[in-house]
Amino acid sequence: MGTHQGPLTGLKVIEFSGIGPGPHVAMLLADLGAQVVRIDRPGGKVGNPVVERARHRLQLDLKSEDGRETCRAACAKADVVIEGLRPGVMERLGLGPDALLRDNPRLVYARMTGWGQDGPLAHAAGHDINYIAITGALDAMGRAGDTATPPQNLVGDFGGGSMYCAFGIMAALFERERSGKGQVVDAAIVDGATSLMSFFFGARHNPFLTTDRGKGMLGGAAHFYRCFECADGKEVSIGAIEPQFYAELLAKAGAPEDLAQGQMNPAEWSANTETLAALFKTKTRDEWTALLEGSDACFGPVLSLEEAREHPHMKARGAYVEHDGIWHTAPAPRFDRTPGSVRSSDDNGAAVIQSWLAEG
Numbered sequence: 001m002g003t004h005q006g007p008l009t010g011l012k013v014i015e016f017s018g019i020g021p022g023p024h025v026a027m028l029l030a031d032l033g034a035q036v037v038r039i040d041r042p043g044g045k046v047g048n049p050v051v052e053r054a055r056h057r058l059q060l061d062l063k064s065e066d067g068r069e070t071c072r073a074a075c076a077k078a079d080v081v082i083e084g085l086r087p088g089v090m091e092r093l094g095l096g097p098d099a100l101l102r103d104n105p106r107l108v109y110a111r112m113t114g115w116g117q118d119g120p121l122a123h124a125a126g127h128d129i130n131y132i133a134i135t136g137a138l139d140a141m142g143r144a145g146d147t148a149t150p151p152q153n154l155v156g157d158f159g160g161g162s163m164y165c166a167f168g169i170m171a172a173l174f175e176r177e178r179s180g181k182g183q184v185v186d187a188a189i190v191d192g193a194t195s196l197m198s199f200f201f202g203a204r205h206n207p208f209l210t211t212d213r214g215k216g217m218l219g220g221a222a223h224f225y226r227c228f229e230c231a232d233g234k235e236v237s238i239g240a241i242e243p244q245f246y247a248e249l250l251a252k253a254g255a256p257e258d259l260a261q262g263q264m265n266p267a268e269w270s271a272n273t274e275t276l277a278a279l280f281k282t283k284t285r286d287e288w289t290a291l292l293e294g295s296d297a298c299f300g301p302v303l304s305l306e307e308a309r310e311h312p313h314m315k316a317r318g319a320y321v322e323h324d325g326i327w328h329t330a331p332a333p334r335f336d337r338t339p340g341s342v343r344s345s346d347d348n349g350a351a352v353i354q355s356w357l358a359e360g
Helices: 021-031 065-075 097-103 128-133 154-179 189-196 198-202 243-253 266-280 285-292 305-310 312-317 349-358
Strands: 012-016 035-040 055-059 080-083 108-113 183-188 225-229 235-239 299-301 320-323 326-329
Touching: 012 021, 012 065, 021 035, 021 080, 021 108, 021 154, 035 349, 055 349, 065 097, 065 349, 080 154, 097 108, 108 154, 128 154, 128 189, 154 183, 154 189, 183 189, 189 198, 225 266, 235 285, 243 266, 243 285, 285 299, 305 312
Parallel strands: 012 035, 012 080, 035 055, 080 108, 108 183
Antiparallel strands: 225 235, 235 299, 320 326
């Protein structure tokens, strides 16, 4: 089955196929050495070769008793189960947490959903945009006078979803070392996204950190914390909040002297934005990068995914890895003794389960 060297080597995981955050959770664990068997429906195919890497795949008909029995036997030997179906579906299949924890009291059963396992919306269909909408996160994104702008599905599916689910799994495994018992992790995107908004919730009476579109310092209203278009139509990002960083930005960019005063006066942000917008249009993105990158001006070019892969810092960090002819994002975070690795998936799920059963 290949040797794993990551910090989660030896961890046995059953992943029931799904979309979005569930597969990402499994990827995070697999990258760090966990042995993940992905249960696919008959005829299931790889949807995203990057997110679905490092799996041992097995196609099973969970509507058949044979398929369910294979799952139960595997889960009896597993450390973690990951599923992302609507509440009640796994119970109807006889594969819910009550049944599986009876067979394996040490099992950590992670349930990755949008609305959570209970509440008025628990059984409703939804997607990332809907989940972050009711948390206050989506309302904070976009320009004043326009509708909210969805941040791809980073904030909900992955930020509030898979990352919190993975954290919950590791917390449950840590607790299991003391109690010897597994438990259910109810990882709801609405909960995770709400947690992500903790900083702004705690600062909601601070006018500088308001989430009102077009007003908050971190939401694009401030001239020193936003993106600007350059002469070639490409963009750069500026984040010069601290006075010393702001001073360096103005000096290196050759900005008008009057911008040095009143940095934190919101009444001047709009006019200052117009001044800097005109300034940044005098050079191309690459010219500004040559002038400002690496300084304390808090600068970064706005890159496409393909450009990001070629950026010198990202290349030096090994942030992208070519494996079997496909470019992958590198495992994160980094470990000095037991690094994670990018590995291919295979169709050896049945053999992996048999090896678990043979361990006794």
